[in-house]
């Protein structure tokens with residue numbers, strides 16, 4: 001058993017940035033993936049009733065962006081000063097708004113409300129936000145901020161396939177080409193490549 005563990009479901013989702021950041025940092029970690037049944041039992045003992053969690057020597061860390069920022073600071077993938085940190089936070093927050101609004105619409109249970117929400121999302125909010133993000137990433141040479149690799153890139157790369165799926169945009173790379181560059185910038189890291197190939201810790 002390793003002193004570090006990541007707790008999430010058996011998918012990339014919000015857990016993937018944490019896994020790939022740990023891989024980038026060369027950490028040995030247990031990649032624990034819950035079934036729905038296991039999660040039901042484990043949920044009451046978690047801080048917010050949500051996954052992912054990072055556990056280091058028994059200490060629990062929750063909230064995926066906060067964890068990514070924390071690991072980014074550990075592995076030299078954060079800003080050098082408060083202004084640089086602000087730029088990463090600002091742009092990642094904007095991306096996170098797109099992710100959450102998309103998921104809220106996609107998982108709406110009332111079919112009539114869902115179809116209205118999705119129509120508005122596909123027509124207006126998603127193209128507007130994706131265009132803006134594409135512009136930002138392009139200006140930063142394939143990164144979300146600072147023109148270099150930061151934890152924010154891991155956050156986006158980790159959920160890119162998910163965003164593509166819920167926005168029903170199989171051609172997202174053709175429409176918004178800078179996203180592919182960002183994902184490649186994360187995935188081309190040798191430690192991340194080993195993790196992605198083997199699906200296990202380094």
Ligand SMILES: N[C@@H](CCC(=O)N[C@@H](CS)C(=O)NCC(=O)O)C(=O)O
Pocket residue numbers: 013014049050051052062063064065
């Ligand atoms: N703001 C949280 C959101 C976490 C979240 O929504 N987790 C979902 C999975 S992606 C979850 O735990 N769902 C299980 C449940 O609510 O029972 C974060 O970024 O970590």
